[in-house]
Amino acid sequence: MLEKVESSKKDNIMKDLQQNHLLKALFFFRNSKVNKNMKFYDISLQLDESLVIYPGDMTVKLQQLKNVEKDQWNLTGLSLSTHSGTHVDTDLHISASGKPVSEIELERCYGKALVVDLNDTSLGESISVQQLKSQLPSPQNCKNLIILFKTGNSKVGYKSFHEDWVDLSSEGAEYLNRCQIKAVGIDSLTIGSYETHRALLLHRILVYEGLDLSAVEPGEYLFVGFPLKIKAEGGMVRAVLIQE
Numbered sequence: 198m199l200e201k202v203e204s205s206k207k208d209n210i211m212k213d214l215q216q217n218h219l220l221k222a223l224f225f226f227r228n229s230k231v232n233k234n235m236k237f238y239d240i241s242l243q244l245d246e247s248l249v250i251y252p253g254d255m256t257v258k259l260q261q262l263k264n265v266e267k268d269q270w271n272l273t274g275l276s277l278s279t280h281s282g283t284h285v286d287t288d289l290h291i292s293a294s295g296k297p298v299s300e301i302e303l304e305r306c307y308g309k310a311l312v313v314d315l316n317d318t319s320l321g322e323s324i325s326v327q328q329l330k331s332q333l334p335s336p337q338n339c340k341n342l343i344i345l346f347k348t349g350n351s352k353v354g355y356k357s358f359h360e361d362w363v364d365l366s367s368e369g370a371e372y373l374n375r376c377q378i379k380a381v382g383i384d385s386l387t388i389g390s391y392e393t394h395r396a397l398l399l400h401r402i403l404v405y406e407g408l409d410l411s412a413v414e415p416g417e418y419l420f421v422g423f424p425l426k427i428k429a430e431g432g433m434v435r436a437v438l439i440q441e
């Protein structure tokens with residue numbers, strides 16, 4: 198008799214647990230749906246053989262290894278540099294003790310982003326502290342933000358390499374470091390000089406380069422920029438901005 202009571206108690210507990218799991222699952226699915234008002238902006242460059250490269254870097258090569266008409270399958274070989282197209286730089290780019298892309302924490306590649314309007318800059322200019330102070334929220338409100346610069350580069354595009362693409366001054370990089378931002382990105386293949394890279398990368402600020410911001414309005418977004426898990430100082434990224 199006592200055993201029967203015990204087993205019915207167990208049954209009830211199991212039923213409760215199952216119901217609880219079911220409710221949790223229903224709640225999860227209801228809340229994980231993509232809101233139909235969400236907009237996704239792909240801000241990545243296409244990896245193909247016409248892709249512009251930084252002088253001295255490898256060109257992108259796509260090699261057809263199998264052909265569906267001849268071999269039943271398509272299969273493509275790919276050779277490129279870890280800084281081809283849209284990519285992220287880690288501190289290993291400039292420091293022997295830095296971390297490779299495969300070891301960076303994923304939360305550093307995701308979060309609230311601000312696309313900053315620097316459209317009126319032109320080739321040859323470096324973004325100054327003054328411009329940052331007038332375009333960014335106060336330093337304490339910049340903490341953990343991902344800052345993406347939409348500059349005059351977006352009007353020029355990536356048809357060819359420009360020695361004088363708008364970049365970030367080293368003083369500007371120092372200012373961003375004091376603001377404790379999470380990551381920074383720019384609409385050209387380089388954020389700037391060696392000193393600019395140092396001021397960012399040695400202070401846990403990831404650097405995104407090769408962003409295509411030409412079709413994006415300045416403003417607030419959610420940024421997603423997970424790189425491939427490569428054991429190197431840079432890695433290709435499918436960068437996306439999401440707006441609700």
Ligand SMILES: [Zn+2]
Nearest residue numbers: 280286406431
């Ligand atoms: Zn790079």
